[in-house]
Amino acid sequence: MISTGVLAVHNASPNSLSVFHDAIISEIPKLSGRWSFELKVFRSNNAHLASTQSSFLFNINFDHEPSKSITLINKISITTSTSPSKELIDSGSLVGSCDPLDLIVQSKLQSLWLVRQTLKVDNGFTYEINQGEFLLRAVNVYLNGSFKNFLIFIEYHGNEKAKESGLEKIKESIARFRIPPGNLHTEQLTETKEYLSDLAYQTVQALQF
């Protein structure tokens, strides 16, 4: 089970990324190339929604899982994949040319949800440390051309011992890798870990919409 956390660095500037980059290099990480994600923010077309409804719908697509996307409303997450199982196609449930859910929301559910922002967050870095025990991703977030956040994604891929949970490993890693201080978001959507859904939820939390 992969444990995840997303850290929004305090008092960051566009430069913080290269300062972090220079520091983490001393851990001799394996650089696994550029990393990015895309976040679409929908607002409820509110006049028409029940009052219990969330006013936001988020859709995230991470570069390292290109065929999947996560749609979040409140604490519900829907995973969509563009490669359906053959079983489902054979059962007549799909024809097999699948689009991500946000495309349907954007074009057919406009009476309920309208796109407010599309954030293309790119030029991030992925660092693989200690033969993949830890995976760090660092990226600057710009909103309408101006700097908004510096986010560091921390993933623990090692074995979890009963006493030493993945979450503790993530907290330890902050001191160990001299990660700058910030707000760490590690909340899971449900009791069971759902890697991509939890990562999406933590990302949205870190960006504070």
Place this chain on the structure above:
Amino acid sequence: MVQQLSLFGITTQSQHSLLIASLSSLVGQTRSQKYENLTVLAKPTTIIKFEPNSTKQQYEQYKIQLKSKIDENFSDIESLREWGLQVYDIPNQTVQNSSSTKKKLNVNSQNFLESYIILNKGDKLDDILKELGYERETSYRIKGERFYYGNITIELFQILIYVENEWILLDNSIMVKTFINIAKITDLENINKSTQELVNLKMELTGLVDLSVPDKNNLDSRIGLNFRK
């Protein structure tokens, strides 16, 4: 976006074995492919009244179709974790321009969008629909068999509904659906060729089953039309 070209027909239990035998020999496929799914129809929780003189932008509302693979022993909707989600447009205009003269399309043509969704552990389909602003309207089972003929898929199916704790056949008729999916809706050459292919099949099956273009209104997944009049 997929464009589906189709023709529909209806047959009876008594005609079933004759049709199956004829199809088998026509397509050269001795055994049909059996399939079964559960279809859930969902509609927006709030239906917005169309206001003819409003200056606000108004949007069309659509039903959502969700389908999942099931088998004979199906009993619990919560056990289904993978779904195909589809939203259908109203069928396309039945008249198209063909080499400067207006020519009637001989087949039904309908566009739809689909997503493959996977539910997380603990999440219920109804909760997901609710968060999207939808609610379950009805559900039914489709039980059918399938043949392939060139690019055409031929499906014979029956609809089962849940009445008083059991699944029963909606009626004794068997629906016949023949269709070709066009992945690129701009691929006019493919559309014309596929239209011809379906029309040819219609000819071949004359006397066995009458394939035709259904009433557009029956395939319209938009809602609130009554409010719009």
